[in-house]
Every structure is written in C-alpha cells, then in structure tokens.
Amino acid sequence: MLLPEPIQNLINALERLPGIGPKSASRLAFYFLRADESLSAELAESLTGLKDKIAFCSECFNITDAGRQRCEICENPKRDASIICVLEDALDVLALERIGAFQGKYHVLQGVLNPIEGIGPDDLKIRPLVERVARGGVREVILATNPSMEGDATALYIGQRLAALGVSVTRLARGLPMGGDLEYADQSTLLRALQGRQEMS
Amino acid sequence: MLLPEPIQNLINALERLPGIGPKSASRLAFYFLRADESLSAELAESLTGLKDKIAFCSECFNITDAGRQRCEICENPKRDASIICVLEDALDVLALERIGAFQGKYHVLQGVLNPIEGIGPDDLKIRPLVERVARGGVREVILATNPSMEGDATALYIGQRLAALGVSVTRLARGLPMGGDLEYADQSTLLRALQGRQEMS
Numbered sequence: 001m002l003l004p005e006p007i008q009n010l011i012n013a014l015e016r017l018p019g020i021g022p023k024s025a026s027r028l029a030f031y032f033l034r035a036d037e038s039l040s041a042e043l044a045e046s047l048t049g050l051k052d053k054i055a056f057c058s059e060c061f062n063i064t065d066a067g068r069q070r071c072e073i074c075e076n077p078k079r080d081a082s083i084i085c086v087l088e089d090a091l092d093v094l095a096l097e098r099i100g101a102f103q104g105k106y107h108v109l110q111g112v113l114n115p116i117e118g119i120g121p122d123d124l125k126i127r128p129l130v131e132r133v134a135r136g137g138v139r140e141v142i143l144a145t146n147p148s149m150e151g152d153a154t155a156l157y158i159g160q161r162l163a164a165l166g167v168s169v170t171r172l173a174r175g176l177p178m179g180g181d182l183e184y185a186d187q188s189t190l191l192r193a194l195q196g197r198q199e200m201s
Numbered sequence: 202m203l204l205p206e207p208i209q210n211l212i213n214a215l216e217r218l219p220g221i222g223p224k225s226a227s228r229l230a231f232y233f234l235r236a237d238e239s240l241s242a243e244l245a246e247s248l249t250g251l252k253d254k255i256a257f258c259s260e261c262f263n264i265t266d267a268g269r270q271r272c273e274i275c276e277n278p279k280r281d282a283s284i285i286c287v288l289e290d291a292l293d294v295l296a297l298e299r300i301g302a303f304q305g306k307y308h309v310l311q312g313v314l315n316p317i318e319g320i321g322p323d324d325l326k327i328r329p330l331v332e333r334v335a336r337g338g339v340r341e342v343i344l345a346t347n348p349s350m351e352g353d354a355t356a357l358y359i360g361q362r363l364a365a366l367g368v369s370v371t372r373l374a375r376g377l378p379m380g381g382d383l384e385y386a387d388q389s390t391l392l393r394a395l396q397g398r399q400e401m402s
Contacts, residue, residue: 002273003295004266006254010247016240018232019225030292031219032251033264039217044248046211047241050233053207063234065205072203091231094204 007033059132061108061125063090073106080104085142086129086158088112088151092144104142107132112150113157126158133165140168147174208234260333262309262326264291274306281305286343287330287359289313289352293345305343308333313351314358327359334366341369348375 003011007029014025032040057064057071064071073079073093083104087093093106109124121127133141141162145151159169174192176185185193204212208230215226233241258265258272265272274280274294284305288294289312297303310325322328334342342363346352360370375393377386386394 004255004264006247006251006266007264009243010251013240013244013247016243017229019228024220026292026295027220028218030290032248033255037252039214040248040251042210042217043214044245046207046214047233047245047248050207050211050241051238054205054234063205063208065207089231091227094227 056108056110060106061110061128062093062106078103081137082139083142084129084132084138084140085144086155088145088154096144104140109145109154112145112148113154114150121157124154126161129158130161130165133162133167138167140170143169143171147172257309257311261307262311262329263294263307279304282338283340284343285330285333285339285341286345287356289346289355297345305341310346310355313346313349313355315351322358325355327362330359331362331366334363334368339368341371344370344372348373 002008010029010032011022011025014020014028015022020028053066054063055066055068056062057068057074059070059074062071062073080103084107085096085102085104086107086109087096088109088111090108093108096102096106107125107129109126109129111119111124113119113121113124129141132138141158143155143158145155155171162169173196174189175196176182176189176193182190203209211230211233212223212226215221215229216223218226221229254267255264256267256269257263258269258275260271260275263272263274281304285308286297286303286305287308287310288297289310291309294307294309297307308326308330310327310330312320312325314320314322314325330342333339342359344356344359346355356372363370374397375390376397377383377390377394383391
C-alpha cells in the first residue's frame with residue numbers, strides 16, 4: 001500500500017533528522033494528523049527561514065539574533081574577559097550557563113577536528129581564537145571540548161597553537177560522573193579517575 | 202543565557218512532539234541550524250496545511266489523499282471484501298500491508314475505548330463497522346486491536362455488537378514473539394502462550 005503523498009513526504013523529511021528512524025518518523029507523522037492543527041503550524045513557522053533569523057557572534061561564534069554583531073555574553077561587561085572557555089558548539093554554552101558557575105567568556109569552535117569527515121583546523125573557529133588570545137588580556141583558556149577522540153585531538157591541537165602566547169591552558173577534569181557506579185564505569189573512565197585522584201580536603 | 206527567540210520557538214514546538222524531551226528538542230533545533238537549508242524547508246512545507254491534504258476513506262476510515270472518496274484498498278477489486286481486519290489506526294494498516302499476507306479489507310477505528318480519557322464507542326468508527334457488516338457479504342471480522350487493556354476491551358465490545366450478525370469474529374493470536382526469550386517473557390505473555398499452545402504438525 002502506498003501512503004498518501006503528503007504523509008509520505010512528511011515521513012521522508014522526519015527520517016532525515018538524527019535519531020529518528022523510519023518507525024518513529026511514521027509515528028510522528030500520524031501524530032501530527034491527530035494532534036491540534038497548531039502543532040504542525042507552529043513547527044512549520046519556526047522552521048521557515050530559520051537560518052536567516054539567527055546570526056553568529058563575531059567574537060565568540062555563539063549563536064545570537066540576526067542583526068546583532070556580538071552576543072549577549074560578549075557584550076556583558078560583568079563577564080570576565082580574561083578567561084575563555086572553548087566549546088564545540090552552542091549547545092555546550094547552554095550546558096555551561098545552566099550550572100551558573102562560570103563567569104568568563106566563551107569561544108564556540110563550531111565543530112571538532114575530524115580527519116575522516118575531512119574537517120580540518122580551517123573549518124573550525126580556531127584561527128579567530130588564537131587571534132583573540134594574541135590580542136592580550138586573556139590569562140586562562142579552558143579547553144572544554146568533549147571527552148572523545150575528536151574532542152581530545154582538537155584540544156591538543158589548540159593547546160599547541162596557544163603554547164607560545166603565554167596563557168594558562170586547562171582542560172576539564174575527567175573521572176567518575178556523579179551518581180555513577182564504579183562497577184559499571186568503563187576502563188578508560190576508571191583509569192582517568194585513578195590518575196586524576198585528589199587529596200581529600 | 203537566553204537563546205535567540207527563533208531557536209527557542211523551534212525548541213518549544215519540537216518539545217510538544219511525543220517522545221521528544223527538552224534535550225532532544227534542543228539537539229534537533231541546533232541540528233537544523235547546521236544542516237542543509239533544504240532539511241528545514243522540506244519539513245516546513247510538508248507540515249503546512251497537512252490536514253487539508255489528506256482525507257479519510259468513507260468506507261474503512263483509513264487515510265487517503267484529499268478529494269478521494271474511498272482509499273486504494275477499498276477500491277481494489279482484487280481484495281477480498283468478505284474478510285475485514287479491524288485496526289486501531291492507519292499505522293496498523295501499514296504494518297499489516299508490510300507482511301503482504303492479508304488480502305482482505307480493513308476497518309480503521311481511529312482509536313480505542315478509553316473511559317479514563319473519555320473515549321467511548323461513539324468517538325470511534327464502530328457504528329460504521331457494524332453497518333458495514335450488516336450490509337452483508339462479510340464472513341469474517343478479525344479484531345486486530347493492540348494486545349493491551351484498551352485494545353482488548355475494544356475488541357470485546359465490538360465482538361458483542363457483531364454477535365447477532367452471524368459472522369465469524371476472530372482475534373490475533375497471543376504468544377511469544379519471534380526471537381523472544383522464554384526467560385524474559387512477562388507472565389501474562391507466557392500464560393497466553395501456554396493457553397494457546399498448538400499441536401505440532
């Protein structure tokens with residue numbers, strides 16, 4: 001049986017999203033049919049011209065409203081410009097902001113080094129970071145890329161690029177996550193937790 | 202930090218979808234930002250006026266293209282009209298069609314009885330089913346609602362309504378699913394499998 005074309009088109013579009021397979025796509029498509037019309041209308045509207053409605057901060061490359069030169073955080077004089085936290089993408093900024101403990105500024109790389117996918121240093125916002133640090137006034141750069149192969153390689157590369165600039169370069173701590181279980185921790189996490197053990201205060 | 206409004210709107214719309222929590226919603230929203238413009242454009246287009254583009258078959262209540270009176274299956278003279286498979290929704294029709302073993306016709310209830318949510322017999326396409334069977338020419342009705350409390354209650358109710366019409370009323374078999382493991386089967390499934398055991402041929 002063939003589905004009506006409008007539904008099939010919707011399923012095809014939904015299937016292109018990450019984490020949504022054929023089954024979830026059909027389930028979602030049929031949900032739209034049953035649900036209030038406002039649901040599909042709102043989603044359609046917020047998707048239309050999405051990229052034109054947002055811009056990237058010219059300093060930290062975080063997302064911001066279209067027409068803005070710099071994002072709210074970069075423009076906030078209360079934020080400490082001497083400490084820069086380097087992140088893979090804008091979602092990581094959200095995660096950091098949520099804990100509310102970081103008062104410095106950010107730098108969003110917009111990706112990680114990934115030779116297999118052909119993503120090299122020039123595809124990321126690494127050069128603007130080096131220039132930003134070279135302009136002075138920065139005392140610490142926290143490399144907060146993800147604890148993955150790509151994240152580590154990217155941090156290593158950036159660390160080398162920043163080495164000559166006389167700033168302190170740090171990396172987020174590795175170890176057991178809160179609520180985790182020693183027994184279920186993978187070997188690499190447990191090894192890092194052991195190597196990074198700290199004196200009890 | 203506040204997200205740019207267009208992104209926040211998109212996240213809010215995505216969060217209204219079933220199975221998509223706040224985290225998946227933000228991840229998806231940022232995916233749209235990075236991905237090719239065609240992704241959001243296609244999805245927006247297929248969502249716009251979705252409900253106006255499709256219709257329900259006047260005989261079996263399966264979905265079909267707008268402007269059509271009867272669906273492809275109901276109009277297909279090769280399908281056996283003497284056997285009707287009763288399903289909860291149009292997705293179930295897809296599932297049955299996929300196995301390719303059923304050559305009869307369908308009847309989509311568009312839901313199940315659910316007293317807690319206030320869904321009674323008149324909210325479903327039960328009356329049209331009874332009328333359809335009463336018009337004659339039907340010898341078997343397969344009640345293929347889901348093997349759940351609501352599905353069973355709905356099948357029981359429909360079975361009683363059809364009792365006087367002299368048709369054979371059947372229900373899909375219960376038992377262990379293929380590839381399942383006896384050890385992990387829930388008690389109720391195992392009980393059904395035992396009760397429904399069959400002579401080896």
